[in-house]
Amino acid sequence: MSPGTRPLEPMEFALRCIASQGAAAYLIYLASPADIASVFGELQDELTTALPEIQAVKSSSARQLLEAVAAHDANVPLLVDASAYDAEAWRLLDRRRSSLQRSGVTAIMTTTDSFDALMRHAPNLMSWFGGDVFAFPGTEVLERRHASLREDRLAALRAWSGLTDAEVLEQARAQTLPRDPEYAEWLVLLGRGDLLNA
Amino acid sequence: MSQPAPQQTASEDRLARFRRLRGQLAPARDPSEVLVQGGYVERPDSVGRRIAAELELAPASSHVLIGGVGSGKTTELLVVDLILDAVDDTEALFVDVSRRHDIGRMKPGVVLAQVGLALTEWMDASTPGQQSRMAKSAADTLRALALGYIDPPWDPEPDYDETPGILDPPEQLDDAVQPFANCIRTLLGELSDLRPHFVVLLDGLDRMIDVSKFEEIVRQDIKALLSLGIGIVLVGPLRALYGVNKVLLEFFERSYYQPWLDVERDEGARQLLRSMLTQRVEPTVFEEKAIDRLVGSSGGVARDLFALAQSACLEAYLQGIDQIGVSQVEASVDAFGRKHMQGLRPEEIEVLQRVRTRREFVHTSESDLGLLMTRRVLEYRDRNQQPRYVVHPTIARFLKAMEP
Amino acid sequence: MREFDELQSHVLQRSLVQAGSAKDLMRTVRNQLLEASDRTKLSTPPQDVYGLVGLSDEFTPTLRKALQCARVALGAFVVTGGEKNRGRSKDLRHFKRSDGAWFDFSIVGRGYSGFVEILAYTYEIRLPVGHGAPFVRFDLNVPDGANQEGELRCHVHIGSDDVRIPAPTMTPREMLALFIDGICAASNRDGRTRTAFEHQWFAESHRMLAGDSGVDGLRERS
Numbered sequence: 148m149s150p151g152t153r154p155l156e157p158m159e160f161a162l163r164c165i166a167s168q169g170a171a172a173y174l175i176y177l178a179s180p181a182d183i184a185s186v187f188g189e190l191q192d193e194l195t196t197a198l199p200e201i202q203a204v205k206s207s208s209a210r211q212l213l214e215a216v217a218a219h220d221a222n223v224p225l226l227v228d229a230s231a232y233d234a235e236a237w238r239l240l241d242r243r244r245s246s247l248q249r250s251g252v253t254a255i256m257t258t259t260d261s262f263d264a265l266m267r268h269a270p271n272l273m274s275w276f277g278g279d280v281f282a283f284p285g286t287e288v289l290e291r292r293h294a295s296l297r298e299d300r301l302a303a304l305r306a307w308s309g310l311t312d313a314e315v316l317e318q319a320r321a322q323t324l325p326r327d328p329e330y331a332e333w334l335v336l337l338g339r340g341d342l343l344n345a
Numbered sequence: 346m347s348q349p350a351p352q353q354t355a356s357e358d359r360l361a362r363f364r365r366l367r368g369q370l371a372p373a374r375d376p377s378e379v380l381v382q383g384g385y386v387e388r389p390d391s392v393g394r395r396i397a398a399e400l401e402l403a404p405a406s407s408h409v410l411i412g413g414v415g416s417g418k419t420t421e422l423l424v425v426d427l428i429l430d431a432v433d434d435t436e437a438l439f440v441d442v443s444r445r446h447d448i449g450r451m452k453p454g455v456v457l458a459q460v461g462l463a464l465t466e467w468m469d470a471s472t473p474g475q476q477s478r479m480a481k482s483a484a485d486t487l488r489a490l491a492l493g494y495i496d497p498p499w500d501p502e503p504d505y506d507e508t509p510g511i512l513d514p515p516e517q518l519d520d521a522v523q524p525f526a527n528c529i530r531t532l533l534g535e536l537s538d539l540r541p542h543f544v545v546l547l548d549g550l551d552r553m554i555d556v557s558k559f560e561e562i563v564r565q566d567i568k569a570l571l572s573l574g575i576g577i578v579l580v581g582p583l584r585a586l587y588g589v590n591k592v593l594l595e596f597f598e599r600s601y602y603q604p605w606l607d608v609e610r611d612e613g614a615r616q617l618l619r620s621m622l623t624q625r626v627e628p629t630v631f632e633e634k635a636i637d638r639l640v641g642s643s644g645g646v647a648r649d650l651f652a653l654a655q656s657a658c659l660e661a662y663l664q665g666i667d668q669i670g671v672s673q674v675e676a677s678v679d680a681f682g683r684k685h686m687q688g689l690r691p692e693e694i695e696v697l698q699r700v701r702t703r704r705e706f707v708h709t710s711e712s713d714l715g716l717l718m719t720r721r722v723l724e725y726r727d728r729n730q731q732p733r734y735v736v737h738p739t740i741a742r743f744l745k746a747m748e749p
Numbered sequence: 750m751r752e753f754d755e756l757q758s759h760v761l762q763r764s765l766v767q768a769g770s771a772k773d774l775m776r777t778v779r780n781q782l783l784e785a786s787d788r789t790k791l792s793t794p795p796q797d798v799y800g801l802v803g804l805s806d807e808f809t810p811t812l813r814k815a816l817q818c819a820r821v822a823l824g825a826f827v828v829t830g831g832e833k834n835r836g837r838s839k840d841l842r843h844f845k846r847s848d849g850a851w852f853d854f855s856i857v858g859r860g861y862s863g864f865v866e867i868l869a870y871t872y873e874i875r876l877p878v879g880h881g882a883p884f885v886r887f888d889l890n891v892p893d894g895a896n897q898e899g900e901l902r903c904h905v906h907i908g909s910d911d912v913r914i915p916a917p918t919m920t921p922r923e924m925l926a927l928f929i930d931g932i933c934a935a936s937n938r939d940g941r942t943r944t945a946f947e948h949q950w951f952a953e954s955h956r957m958l959a960g961d962s963g964v965d966g967l968r969e970r971s
Contacts, residue, residue: 149689149747162795166360196773239449248375277681278652332855338807340806665795
């Protein structure tokens with residue numbers, strides 16, 4: 148089975164884009180069709196914090212992308228949704244790649260199928276990407292990772308205080324829980340932020 | 346042509362430094378910018394120099410340059426431009442055909458139109474306000490034919506009817522092409538005192554997939570330019586090297602192949618790639634072993650060398666490391682190889698396994714040619730121009746792991 | 750302490766409300782740390798900065814997704830920087846300053862439509878040897894609506910978990926600026942010569958600590 152591209156969380160991909168601004172770099176992020184919209188939105192939020200001048204281009208065609216590139220300064224960072232691009236679109240961009248030459252970072256989101264078409268039909272364009280191609284690991288993987296980190300923190304809180312989750316909740320309800328920030332964090336991690344101001 | 350790479354400034358923080366380095370190493374960098382900023386390293390027996398030398402002696406000669414993606418063809422074309430700049434009686438016009446026209450819709454006349462536009466622009470810049478009425482009319486007509494018009498700048502209703510003769514000259518150009526040739530002839534006449542010779546450097550035609558359309562362009566546009574006494578250097582499609590398409594090369598007086606560099610067997614090639622890298626950035630950016638690994642992993646494809654180096658640079662920034670070492674290069678090579686394996690069909694993997702294990706590659710199909718075009722298979726040439734095939738070094742270990 | 754009621758009341762009037770969402774706050778914190786890494790004030794590399802800053806909220810994944818769809822971000826959250834480390838173990842992941850100091854933090858807040866309110870925080874930095882105290886910790890406790898015992902809600906601990914000194918509330922940006930660039934030896938002069946009092950104090954403190962846990966226990970902990 149062919150090795151996949153390296154999985155990376157959206158914020159890690161965003162960090163790579165931020166570090167590439169002004170370096171004539173092209174980075175690709177792959178996601179499933181079901182995840183594209185939400186991940187694109189998240190990337191846009193992540194990148195806007197560090198690169199407020201970034202332009203998001205949700206083009207349904209390669210021609211629209213070419214128009215968008217021409218409309219912006221070459222140093223402006225771009226985030227492109229290319230999930231709708233098929234073989235013909237990539238062939239056009241391959242022929243017109245001189246028009247895509249720019250100093251600002253260009254981050255391109257697309258699906259695995261679309262990327263396979265790029266690899267097949269746009270050999271010149273693909274030679275610009277190097278190894279900067281990554282994949283969204285999927286919502287379930289991220290949630291598992293998140294849950295694991297949450298549990299690690301809860302374990303550390305339990306070890307520090309000697310209390311159990313149940314004891315903390317009981318004390319919170321009884322308004323006898325100490326006001327230290329650690330206990331506040333504990334309540335949040337247990338999903339009981341409603342007890343914070345009790 | 347060599348100048349030292351830009352150095353770190355005192356006020357540069359890590360992010361600024363690594364952004365600068367990544368920019369200097371960008372594979373997508375405009376080759377003309379690389380040349381101007383001193384990043385170019387001349388190959389021994391440089392194709393650009395050879396072509397320029399031929400044109401100095403014979404400015405109306407025709408040359409075609411073919412090579413794989415990322416082998417440096419555009420750069421060599423720019424080197425010709427640079428060298429001819431110093432020749433008083435010859436003007437080189439660099440035309441990227443893909444900039445003003447979709448290469449996927451090529452037809453006879455498109456190249457002539459673009460050359461004509463380049464000539465009018467040169468004329469306007471060199472002799473502002475000094476052109477004759479005939480030259481101005483030719484320029485207006487050419488622009489109208491190339492870019493479109495509402496009112497034609499020529500008389501749409503001539504006061505006589507032309508009747509063609511019985512003879513059909515073999516050199517007769519297509520109706521679409523002849524008017525451009527006529528305009529260009531007029532402009533050349535106007536400029537002949539200022540510049541006796543013009544050479545056109547045509548980039549972008551290597552992106553044509555349809556070789557039959559490429560042949561049409563050669564037989565119409567290129568033939569017309571040559572008949573006007575204009576020298577030609579053209580970057581042609583890789584497909585033109587193989588099979589029946591090879592006959593197209595005979596149209597040109599000289600053909601040149603820009604191969605990828607044989608980093609497996611040629612120490613000179615390895616040294617050349619090292620120099621290309623160290624010319625772009627300060628010497629201390631990479632550890633020595635990291636440079637060796639980059640050179641080996643590039644497979645001799647200059648663009649891939651820079652792509653790998655650029656990615657390794659990013660790894661170093663992210664890891665808080667200031668000098669790029671083997672570990673960062675390995676991460677870059679791994680990511681590159683994974684990308685390079687994407688989109689391969691089972692039958693293509695079979696072909697690649699044969700190339701990897703038995704060095705056998707017979708490109709009989711479009712799919713096989715595709716493996717060359719996409720640099721999964723690399724072709725090296727020895728001194729006798731005998732080809733040898735390898736898989737791109739970054740995918741070798743993945744293929745080995747997939748061995749049945 | 751009732752003597753500080755007025756002071757505390759004055760200090761707590763300072764608003765800890767910030768525009769944006771919990772995610773915005775997390776990103777702002779992260780970018781400030783990243784910028785410090787780029788300046789080499791932090792020796793923590795950029796990818797570790799990203800790995801060390803986290804955001805948790807009180808929702809299940811399903812509910813969070815539903816809230817995101819509705820473009821509403823509310824509820825309690827915690828922004829964390831480094832692993833929970835009250836034991837002060839260098840084995841747990843933390844931020845490192847280029848002079849050897851190291852720190853971690855957590856910020857608890859509640860999100861509303863368009864803004865967040867910070868409810869509690871704890872930031873602790875451990876200093877290199879000879880920098881006056883082993884650690885400095887700023888705490889903001891959760892508001893105590895019912896029980897007005899006059900506890901110092903916002904305070905700092907300097908080298909002791911038991912001794913509290915009133916402190917102003919500070920925004921995350923201010924706290925991190927203090928930790929990154931503030932709490933350090935002056936760069937424009939040599940360290941002052943220690944007084945005899947300080948020498949004696951440290952020597953007696955060391956004897957006391959050694960007596961508390963035994964010399965072996967002291968070695969183990971260090």
